[in-house]
């Protein structure tokens with residue numbers, strides 16, 4: 001049954017000032033899956049004021065680390081108790097296969113536990129080498145009110161890679177999830193109250209980016225914007241913040257290379273390359289969307305990859321056996337199909353896929369076949385621009401230097417992978433790839449201890465790891481004089 005959600009402000013459900021709803025119909029089967037309140041600017045303003053007041057009253061930021069940790073842990077337990085329901089909401093709203101949605105919920109729960117542990121660990125430095133009459137204290141304080149603006153591809157994961165860290169740091173937040181996929185964010189916000197996290201610490205205002213996203217990123221009482229989404233919108237938000245030197249954290253687009261050297265474990269590489277471009281229907285910022293394969297093995301590798309690609313199961317979100325589901329919207333499907341058409345015009349050749357699927361229960365959805373393009377050169381649009389769909393380009397190379405040059409020939413630098421059995425090459429290539437995340441002899445596998453973020457136009461700052469917490473803090477330095485002070489302006493002394 002489709003749920004209807006109001007806004008979540010100051011620990012309670014609140015009607016949107018517009019009185020309107022945004023209906024989310026499934027992009028896989030066409031049924032209504034949720035309705036969200038369409039917030040207006042005054043709702044965003046109201047939520048920011050609540051977050052500001054809550055922060056300035058200091059009840060949350062002053063709470064000792066152990067107390068924050070136990071509330072965060074209680075929250076994780078409540079999310080875990082609702083895990084299956086959250087996975088179903090996530091699968092239905094974002095049209096992703098349920099088994100992957102379950103994994104994403106489990107990952108999100110682990111993040112809350114990890115952030116709870118970090119809440120114990122926020123600390124600074126003391127310099128006791130400043131002579132006997134002084135001490136230098138470096139402390140970390142919460143940034144303040146954080147506005148979070150989020151995408152639709154991993155709705156829960158993208159909010160949870162920010163929110164628990166911001167809370168552990170002592171911030172208060174106003175969240176704007178994607179207008180298509182706001183359900184899990186609202187659900188976890190309400191669970192935070194049930195866990196005992198005070199009212200006003202987490203606020204969620206649903207609605208459009210042009211209204212709510214813009215209101216947050218231009219609001220004078222917001223101290224930081226933490227954004228995940230496209231590079232184009234990220235730049236707009238950074239411009240909004242520039243006028244008042246506002247803090248930003250940005251997780252943006254990607255154009256990952258997946259490099260297969262001739263000395264790789266070919267079976268493992270086939271599996272990883274396939275997963276790297278079909279996971280989440282290719283709507284994946286870390287997708288390995290550019291296959292770079294060594295010339296000597298290219299023909300057989302690509303032939304085998306195409307054969308495996310044909311076996312990918314494409315079904316409805318709640319189909320337990322599906323590997324892929326529908327794209328997020330008709331607009332996104334059309335954008336992907338337009339890119340496929342352009343790839344052909346520019347001289348690329350599809351060796352598998354290339355079209356929409358409208359058979360066997362997929363009549364009402366926006367399904368695109370996994371598609372592989374051969375003959376792609378670095379000048380072509382397909383090699384350069386993020387497609388955000390299940391499309392892989394194949395480019396061949398000769399030797400390590402050419403592989404590295406091709407991999408780095410992009411404005412992006414979020415995630416890349418490579419496959420080799422040569423241990424020296426593992427380290428050499430790792431140093432040279434200009435990318436925030438590397439997958440070596442695997443793809444899309446990571447751990448929450450490892451910071452995540454982009455080089456180049458893929459972002460600013462890091463999530464996850466200890467850095468993910470530090471992003472939500474400001475550093476304060478205090479030079480503290482002990483005992484007698486020699487006057488600096490002795491002639492003015494009485």
Ligand code: NAP
Pocket residue numbers: 149150151152153154158176177178179180207208209210212213214217228229230231232233234236237250251252253254284285386388414454458459
């Ligand atoms: P998007 O179009 O940039 O939207 C992201 C968020 O920004 C949405 O909540 C959107 O609101 C909002 N927004 C739109 N216009 C805005 C404006 N003028 N001012 C303020 N906010 C505005 O991105 P998307 O299509 O949702 O997601 C796909 C992109 O996200 C891809 O480029 C992908 O690579 C990137 N991504 C990056 C990461 C990472 O960690 N690096 C992770 C996931 C996704 P609406 O609700 O109106 O859309």
Ligand code: MG
Pocket residue numbers: 179208209210
């Ligand atoms: Mg919109």
